[in-house]
Amino acid sequence: MDTRSETREVDLVVIGAGPVGENVADRAVQGGLETVIVERELVGGECSYWACEPSKALLRPAHVLELASATPGVSETIADRLDLEAVLKRRDESTSDWSDASQVRWLETAGIALLRGHGRVTGERTVTVERPDGRTVVLRARHAVAVTTGSTARIPDIPGLAASEPWTNREATAVRTLPRHLAILGGGVVATEMATAYRSLGAEVTVIARGDLLGGMEPFAAEAVREALQHAGATVLLHTDTQSVEHQDDEYVIRTTAGTITADRLLVATGRAPATGDLGLESVGLTPGDWLTTDDTLLVRGTNWLYAVGDVNRRALLTHQGKYQARAAGDAIAARATGTALDEGPWGAHVATADHTAVPQVVFTSPEVAAVGRTADRARAAGLNVRVVDYDLGWVAGAALSRTGYRGRGRMVVDDDRQVIVGATFVGPDVAELVQTATTAIVGEIPLSRLWHAVPAFPTVSEIWLRLLETYGRSESSISTTGASS
Ligand SMILES: Cc1cc2nc3c(=O)[nH]c(=O)nc-3n(C[C@H](O)[C@H](O)[C@H](O)COP(=O)(O)OP(=O)(O)OC[C@H]3O[C@@H](n4cnc5c(N)ncnc54)[C@H](O)[C@@H]3O)c2cc1C
Numbered sequence: 001m002d003t004r005s006e007t008r009e010v011d012l013v014v015i016g017a018g019p020v021g022e023n024v025a026d027r028a029v030q031g032g033l034e035t036v037i038v039e040r041e042l043v044g045g046e047c048s049y050w051a052c053e054p055s056k057a058l059l060r061p062a063h064v065l066e067l068a069s070a071t072p073g074v075s076e077t078i079a080d081r082l083d084l085e086a087v088l089k090r091r092d093e094s095t096s097d098w099s100d101a102s103q104v105r106w107l108e109t110a111g112i113a114l115l116r117g118h119g120r121v122t123g124e125r126t127v128t129v130e131r132p133d134g135r136t137v138v139l140r141a142r143h144a145v146a147v148t149t150g151s152t153a154r155i156p157d158i159p160g161l162a163a164s165e166p167w168t169n170r171e172a173t174a175v176r177t178l179p180r181h182l183a184i185l186g187g188g189v190v191a192t193e194m195a196t197a198y199r200s201l202g203a204e205v206t207v208i209a210r211g212d213l214l215g216g217m218e219p220f221a222a223e224a225v226r227e228a229l230q231h232a233g234a235t236v237l238l239h240t241d242t243q244s245v246e247h248q249d250d251e252y253v254i255r256t257t258a259g260t261i262t263a264d265r266l267l268v269a270t271g272r273a274p275a276t277g278d279l280g281l282e283s284v285g286l287t288p289g290d291w292l293t294t295d296d297t298l299l300v301r302g303t304n305w306l307y308a309v310g311d312v313n314r315r316a317l318l319t320h321q322g323k324y325q326a327r328a329a330g331d332a333i334a335a336r337a338t339g340t341a342l343d344e345g346p347w348g349a350h351v352a353t354a355d356h357t358a359v360p361q362v363v364f365t366s367p368e369v370a371a372v373g374r375t376a377d378r379a380r381a382a383g384l385n386v387r388v389v390d391y392d393l394g395w396v397a398g399a400a401l402s403r404t405g406y407r408g409r410g411r412m413v414v415d416d417d418r419q420v421i422v423g424a425t426f427v428g429p430d431v432a433e434l435v436q437t438a439t440t441a442i443v444g445e446i447p448l449s450r451l452w453h454a455v456p457a458f459p460t461v462s463e464i465w466l467r468l469l470e471t472y473g474r475s476e477s478s479i480s481t482t483g484a485s486s
C-alpha cells in the first residue's frame with residue numbers, strides 16, 4: 001500500500017457529493033468559502049443513479065400508458081403494453097449510463113474542488129481521505145466539516161436474509177433482466193413504487209408488508225394504492241411477518257406468517273441506515289453507525305464545527321428536503337465563518353424550520369400520492385383542534401376531463417382554532433403538482449378566509465382547492481375576520 005500523504009488546508013470540507021453535499025458546497029462557495037467535496041463513488045449520489053431518477057424513469061411509461069388508455073381517441077391507436085427495452089434505455093439515459101461526467105463539470109463551474117476517495121473524520125475539523133490510488137490526503141478545515149454521506153438500504157435481522165444476497169434499491173433500479181416473480185419485503189415508498197413499476201413491466205409481484213402500506217401517510221391514500229396494486233395483479237400481503245429466507249438454485253424461499261412464497265428475486269425495501277459506519281466518528285466522541293442529530297442550522301449537537309445534512313440526519317429522507325437543509329447549512333457555515341449574524345429564528349434564512357411541519361412528498365405509484373404536513377392523526381396527536389375536510393377528486397371537472405373514469409380524493413387537515421391548513425393529502429392520477437399549493441399555504445400560514453381569493457382556473461384539477469374550501473364552509477368568523485382586516 002502506498003503510504004504517501006499530503007496535507008491541505010481549506011475553509012470547508014464536505015464529505016459526500018450527493019444532491020445534498022453538492023448544495024452545501026455550492027452555497028458555501030457563493031458565501032466566499034474555499035470548499036473541497038469528497039466523494040468515494042459517483043458525484044450525484046444515490047438519488048441520481050440508484051434512487052429518485054432511475055425509479056421515476058421506470059415508473060413514468062406506465063403512467064403515460066394508463067393516461068393514453070383512458071383517453072378515447074388515443075386508446076384505440078396504442079399498444080396495450082410497455083416496450084421493456086425502450087423503458088430500460090430511457091432509464092439508462094436518466095442516469096447518464098451511471099457516468100458522473102456532467103456533474104463533475106458542474107462542480108468545476110461552481111468553483112467546488114472535488115477529491116475522489118473515502119473520507120473519514122480523524123479529529124476536530126480534520127478529514128483524512130483515502131484516495132483510489134492508495135495515497136491519503138489530510139484536509140484541515142479552517143471553519144467546518146459537513147457530513148452529507150446519505151444512507152444505505154437497511155437489511156433487517158431475519159434468519160437467512162442477509163446471506164441470501166437480496167436486491168436493494170440499487171439492483172432494482174439498475175435492472176437489466178426482468179425477474180419472472182419479484183417478491184418485495186416492506187410496504188413503504190420504495191416497495192410500493194417498485195411494485196408498481198415491475199408489475200407494469202410484466203413481472204409477477206408479491207409485496208410482503210408487516211403492517212399496512214405507506215405507514216405514516218393518510219390511510220385512505222395507502223388503501224387506494226393497495227387496491228390499485230391488487231387490481232393490476234400484484235399480491236399484497238399485509239400484517240405479515242417474514243420468518244426466514246433461503247436462496248437456492250436461483251430461487252428464493254420466503255417463509256412468512258401468511259405462508260411460503262417462492263420467487264426468483266427478492267427486493268428488501270425496509271428503510272435506510274445512516275452511512276456513518278466507516279466515517280471515523282469515534283475520533284470525535286460520536287458513535288459510528290448512528291444517525292447524526294442536529295439543531296435547525298444543521299450543526300451536530302455538542303459541536304461547533306461539524307454539520308450533518310440530508311439523509312444522514314434523519315430529519316426527512318427526501319432529496320428536495322435535504323437540498324433545502326443544504327441551502328440553510330451552507331449559508332449558516334459561510335455566515336459563521338465570516339462573522340455575519342445568523343438569522344436563526346423560526347423560518348429564518350439559516351434554519352430548516354419546514355422539516356418539522358411542512359415536508360412535501362410525492363409517491364409515484366399508480367395512483368400517485370402527494371402529501372405535505374400533518375396527517376389528521378398526527379395533527380390530533382400534536383394537540384391541535386383538528387377539522388378534516390375530504391373531497392372526491394372525480395367530481396372536479398378538470399380531473400374528470402383529464403381521463404375517463406378518474407378516481408381520487410383530496411383531504412385538507414385544518415387547525416380549526418387558527419383556521420389554517422396544517423396538512424393535505426391527494427391520491428389519484430397526476431396529483432403530484434397539487435402539493436405545492438398546500439405546502440405554500442402551510443408554510444405561509446395563509447388563513448382559509450384569504451385562500452378563498454386564490455381562485456383556481458377552470459377546468460383544472462386544482463379546482464379541488466375551491467371544493468375543499470366550500471366543503472369546509474365560509475364561516476361567520478372567517479367573513480368577519482376578512483372584513484376586520486380590510
Ligand atoms: C429507490 C429510491 C427512490 C427514491 N426516490 C425519491 C424521490 O423520488 N424523491 C425524493 O425526494 N427522494 C427520493 N429518494 C430519497 C433520496 O434518494 C435521498 O433522500 C437522497 O439521495 C439523499 O441525498 P444525500 O445527498 O443526503 O445522500 P446520498 O444521495 O446517499 O449521497 C451521499 C453521497 O455520499 C457518498 N459517501 C458516503 N460516505 C462517504 C465517505 N465516507 N466518503 C466519501 N463519500 C461518501 C456516497 O457515495 C454518495 O455519493 C429515494 C430513495 C430511494 C432508495
Ligand SMILES: NC(=O)c1ccc[n+]([C@@H]2O[C@H](COP(=O)([O-])OP(=O)(O)OC[C@H]3O[C@@H](n4cnc5c(N)ncnc54)[C@H](O)[C@@H]3O)[C@@H](O)[C@H]2O)c1
Nearest residue numbers: 156186187188189190191210269270271272317362363364
Ligand atoms: N417518491 C419518493 O419521495 C421516495 C421514493 C422512494 C424512497 N423514498 C425515501 O427513501 C426512504 C426509504 O424508503 P423505504 O421504502 O425503504 O422506507 P420506508 O420507511 O418508507 O418503509 C419501510 C418499510 O419497511 C417496513 N419494515 C421495516 N423494518 C422491517 C422489518 N424488520 N421487517 C419487515 N418490514 C420492515 C416498514 O414497516 C415499512 O413498510 C424513505 O424515507 C422515503 O421517503 C422517497
